[in-house]
Amino acid sequence: MKSMNFGMLLKVLLLGAFVSQVDAAQSKESYTELYRPQYHYTPAQNWMNDPNGLVYADGTYHMYYQYNPGGNTWGAMSWGHATSDDLTHWKEEPVALLARGYPNNITEMFFSGSVVIDEYNTSGFGRKGHPPWVAMYTSYYPSQQVLPSGKQVRDQQQAQSISYSLDHGATWTTYDDGNPIILDPPSPYQDQYLDFRDPNIFWHQPIEKWVAVISLAKVHKLLIYTSSNLKQWNMESEFGPFNAVGGVWECPNLFPLPVDGDKSKVKWAAIVGVNPGGPPGTVGSGIQNFVGDFNGSIFTPDPKSIHDGGPPDGSLIFEDFEGNRSFADRGWVATGDFIGTSPTAGTLPGQNPVTGFLGKQLVNTFLNGDLTTGTLTSPPFNVSYKYINFLVGGGDNINQTAIRLQIDGSIVHATTGSNSEQLTWQSWDVSAFQNQSAVIEIIDLATGGWGHINVDEISFANSPATNNNANWLDWGPDFYAAQGYNGLAQYQRTIISWMNNWQYGATIPTSPWRSAMTIPRQLSLKTIDESIVVVQQPEESWKAISRSRSVLTLPSVTNIYNLGDIGKAVEIQLTFPSTEAANGKSEFGITVRASEDFSEQTRIGYDFTTQQVFIDRTKSGDISFDSTFPSLYYAPLSPSLNNTVKLHIFVDWSSVEVFGGQGETTMTAQIFPPENATYAQLFSEGGSTNDVQICISEVRSTWT
Ligand SMILES: *[C@@H]1O[C@H](CO)[C@@H](O)[C@H](O)[C@H]1NC(C)=O
Numbered sequence: 001m002k003s004m005n006f007g008m009l010l011k012v013l014l015l016g017a018f019v020s021q022v023d024a025a026q027s028k029e030s031y032t033e034l035y036r037p038q039y040h041y042t043p044a045q046n047w048m049n050d051p052n053g054l055v056y057a058d059g060t061y062h063m064y065y066q067y068n069p070g071g072n073t074w075g076a077m078s079w080g081h082a083t084s085d086d087l088t089h090w091k092e093e094p095v096a097l098l099a100r101g102y103p104n105n106i107t108e109m110f111f112s113g114s115v116v117i118d119e120y121n122t123s124g125f126g127r128k129g130h131p132p133w134v135a136m137y138t139s140y141y142p143s144q145q146v147l148p149s150g151k152q153v154r155d156q157q158q159a160q161s162i163s164y165s166l167d168h169g170a171t172w173t174t175y176d177d178g179n180p181i182i183l184d185p186p187s188p189y190q191d192q193y194l195d196f197r198d199p200n201i202f203w204h205q206p207i208e209k210w211v212a213v214i215s216l217a218k219v220h221k222l223l224i225y226t227s228s229n230l231k232q233w234n235m236e237s238e239f240g241p242f243n244a245v246g247g248v249w250e251c252p253n254l255f256p257l258p259v260d261g262d263k264s265k266v267k268w269a270a271i272v273g274v275n276p277g278g279p280p281g282t283v284g285s286g287i288q289n290f291v292g293d294f295n296g297s298i299f300t301p302d303p304k305s306i307h308d309g310g311p312p313d314g315s316l317i318f319e320d321f322e323g324n325r326s327f328a329d330r331g332w333v334a335t336g337d338f339i340g341t342s343p344t345a346g347t348l349p350g351q352n353p354v355t356g357f358l359g360k361q362l363v364n365t366f367l368n369g370d371l372t373t374g375t376l377t378s379p380p381f382n383v384s385y386k387y388i389n390f391l392v393g394g395g396d397n398i399n400q401t402a403i404r405l406q407i408d409g410s411i412v413h414a415t416t417g418s419n420s421e422q423l424t425w426q427s428w429d430v431s432a433f434q435n436q437s438a439v440i441e442i443i444d445l446a447t448g449g450w451g452h453i454n455v456d457e458i459s460f461a462n463s464p465a466t467n468n469n470a471n472w473l474d475w476g477p478d479f480y481a482a483q484g485y486n487g488l489a490q491y492q493r494t495i496i497s498w499m500n501n502w503q504y505g506a507t508i509p510t511s512p513w514r515s516a517m518t519i520p521r522q523l524s525l526k527t528i529d530e531s532i533v534v535v536q537q538p539e540e541s542w543k544a545i546s547r548s549r550s551v552l553t554l555p556s557v558t559n560i561y562n563l564g565d566i567g568k569a570v571e572i573q574l575t576f577p578s579t580e581a582a583n584g585k586s587e588f589g590i591t592v593r594a595s596e597d598f599s600e601q602t603r604i605g606y607d608f609t610t611q612q613v614f615i616d617r618t619k620s621g622d623i624s625f626d627s628t629f630p631s632l633y634y635a636p637l638s639p640s641l642n643n644t645v646k647l648h649i650f651v652d653w654s655s656v657e658v659f660g661g662q663g664e665t666t667m668t669a670q671i672f673p674p675e676n677a678t679y680a681q682l683f684s685e686g687g688s689t690n691d692v693q694i695c696i697s698e699v700r701s702t703w704t
């Protein structure tokens with residue numbers, strides 16, 4: 001079995017369709033550049049980010065998106081536009097909302113938002129029997145000005161505006177008489193007017209009103225508004241912060257779905273972009289979700305959707321810095337500028353708020369700015385638990401801004417911040433120091449840049465504190481700003497995401513365009529391991545472009561099984577048993593987009609020991625443009641009840657998307673392999689994997 005070349009087999013079986021597809025693609029002038037996705041949407045040229053205004057009407061799927069009409073990096077934000085009648089073949093349309101004053105005197109940009117069909121003309125924008133389409137989005141004003149509506153906006157203000165279309169979304173008229181229709185964030189958040197964005201609107205039949213969910217990005221809140229005419233909005237409630245708060249919250253969506261297909265049991269899901277602070281192991285952007293209930297004014301997350309993270313229950317608090325006592329009164333020895341000081345509140349004048357701390361106070365050595373230096377040393381204690389857990393943030397310098405553990409005068413542990421005011425949980429394993437006398441010291445010897453450290457909630461426990469505290473919609477690095485379609489059947493929830501990451505989005509090696517969208521995904525809610533989780537599957541319409549199906553059953557794979565040349569745009573379904581790691585076996589998976597000698601490759605597999613799917617793009621081709629790009633990513637996935645692991649993998653010219661199990665785990669990653677990296681092989685590390693089923697299909701270009 002092992003010596004057979006599966007690539008040969010595939011070609012013999014399926015010669016015709018495969019060859020003619022390649023010929024057709026090469027004869028086309030555009031959409032054949034080195035990294036040009038063949039079945040993921042990209043604009044012909046220029047920069048694209050968030051999908052906007054996804055709406056289905058009269059048999060056509062519309063997709064607007066954040067677009068720079070004048071260049072291949074972010075700027076002059078406008079709404080690009082594309083249409084499709086099957087969610088796979090897209091036609092790029094003229095720009096729908098062009099930045100006002102483009103190109104030389106831009107006074108308003110059109111940031112993210114959504115579109116509804118106002119069937120009952122609640123807005124009054126309809127004419128001559130045409131119900132209006134209404135777009136609600138964030139207006140970004142680069143400078144202060146008085147608008148035609150008479151409203152005054154401030155320098156760099158973000159406010160919510162509407163436009164309408166009477167020609168099925170082709171051209172749009174801004175509502176200049178009233179815009180912005182939500183000028184400022186509500187009390188007590190008026191100071192957040194620079195970070196108030198991304199309205200997601202939909203009709204909610206039970207209350208017969210429009211609902212808008214808008215993000216207060218920096219304070220990690222979603223605001224829920226309602227309206228009867230899309231012009232006047234009333235704030236109903238706020239949601240958050242919960243779970244992942246490592247960066248701004250933006251691009252929210254809120255929608256209902258039946259649980260396990262049971263329409264008498266409907267739950268709501270909120271999805272929220274977080275940037276930075278995405279899934280563990282990634283750097284930059286990610287999306288988390290919450291499952292709960294929405295009654296028309298309040299979204300209440302299920303307790304199971306909320307994870308406090310942090311230290312384990314039953315921890316012994318050593319010092320939480322609460323209460324009105326100086327460090328000296330707590331038995332801490334202060335030196336330098338910290339003599340006579342006390343713990344401080346979460347915000348200091350002139351400093352960003354410290355986020356993620358508990359209670360009201362913490363150690364913040366910013367004091368009179370970064371210039372202040374000194375040390376704080378705890379009273380001695382005897383180590384009696386296995387872990388010391390704490391929150392830390394601030395400067396990243398292990399020698400100058402750190403929290404350290406000293407035993408017998410030696411430093412045995414030290415932890416620093418990450419040049420961020422976000423506190424994260426950190427742990428020291430102190431099991432080797434049981435019954436020894438110790439002190440904790442907090443040092444700030446730095447005077448500039450990030451010359452301060454923040455510490456809070458020092459506690460003792462027998463297990464470490466965790467930061468892994470969110471329900472990630474996708475665990476890969478390239479999945480952001482997902483938006484669902486309006487205008488579909490009540491519980492049909494199709495989403496599209498931006499397949500890129502703010503960490504390196506502007507430097508990916510593509511030209512003359514930058515960024516692609518994911519394939520459309522159908523969402524549902526399923527009960528898995530007693531929790532209701534969001535599950536994703538590729539849209540059914542997908543199948544129309546996936547061809548040349550070939551199935552192979554392999555009784556046993558040991559080490560490597562060559563699949564040969566399988567091509568650059570393929571769909572792969574891989575099913576294998578999750579055998580115990582007891583026989584020493586650790587990983588099984590597939591290498592795709594590999595060069596003939598496998599020196600360049602992308603590995604997608606399953607780690608049986610930790611029950612995790614992984615994508616390894618450390619050798620995936622061009623990885624030079626960002627130091628964080630060549631990385632290995634993991635996502636949890638329990639085997640199914642019959643001990644089977646299923647991976648459904650979509651490979652394109654510059655990406656891989658993996659759907660694990662029933663779709664409860666997905667991972668999306670860009671890759672930039674060389675043109676001739678078309679080889680694949682199965683790998684089984686640490687032992688054989690038996691009863692492997694693999695199904696490989698060629699995916700036709702959607703541009704031919
Ligand atoms: C830019 O546009 C604004 C608003 O239309 C106008 O008032 C202003 O004079 C323009 N500035 C220039 C330099 O053209």
Ligand SMILES: *[C@@H]1O[C@H](CO)[C@@H](O)[C@H](O)[C@H]1NC(C)=O
Binds near residue numbers: 130
């Ligand atoms: C929508 O309302 C406006 C304002 O009342 C009216 O002029 C228009 O005729 C209406 N359009 C439709 C299609 O009903």
Ligand SMILES: *[C@@H]1O[C@H](CO)[C@@H](O)[C@H](O)[C@H]1NC(C)=O
Binds near residue numbers: 207296297
């Ligand atoms: C939603 O629930 C809240 C809290 O129970 C209640 O105050 C509010 O009136 C409800 N809203 C609607 C529209 O039912």
Ligand SMILES: *[C@@H]1O[C@H](CO)[C@@H](O)[C@H](O)[C@H]1NC(C)=O
Binds near residue numbers: 324
């Ligand atoms: C803290 O205690 C000091 C001294 O007792 C007192 O002057 C101060 O008002 C207290 N501050 C707060 C916030 O209670």
Ligand SMILES: *[C@@H]1O[C@H](CO)[C@@H](O)[C@H](O)[C@H]1NC(C)=O
Binds near residue numbers: 437
């Ligand atoms: C640590 O343990 C020693 C020996 O049992 C004891 O004498 C000492 O008081 C303890 N120190 C603290 C700070 O609890």
Ligand SMILES: *[C@@H]1O[C@H](CO)[C@@H](O)[C@H](O)[C@H]1NC(C)=O
Binds near residue numbers: 397398399
């Ligand atoms: C910290 O000090 C050690 C020892 O002097 C040195 O090797 C290391 O480079 C320093 N690290 C930083 C971040 O300055």
Ligand SMILES: *[C@@H]1O[C@H](CO)[C@@H](O)[C@H](O)[C@H]1NC(C)=O
Binds near residue numbers: 434435
């Ligand atoms: C630490 O001290 C406790 C109580 O005196 C004792 O039961 C335990 O065995 C000691 N642990 C170690 C690792 O010495």
Ligand SMILES: *[C@@H]1O[C@H](CO)[C@@H](O)[C@H](O)[C@H]1NC(C)=O
Binds near residue numbers: 640641642643
């Ligand atoms: C095991 O479960 C998977 C997923 O639930 C299913 O696709 C597969 O057919 C099952 N296999 C067997 C042998 O029952």
Ligand SMILES: *[C@@H]1O[C@H](CO)[C@@H](O)[C@H](O)[C@H]1NC(C)=O
Binds near residue numbers: 674
């Ligand atoms: C594959 O392409 C790379 C870069 O374009 C080139 O250096 C290499 O020689 C090619 N390999 C083969 C086997 O053609």
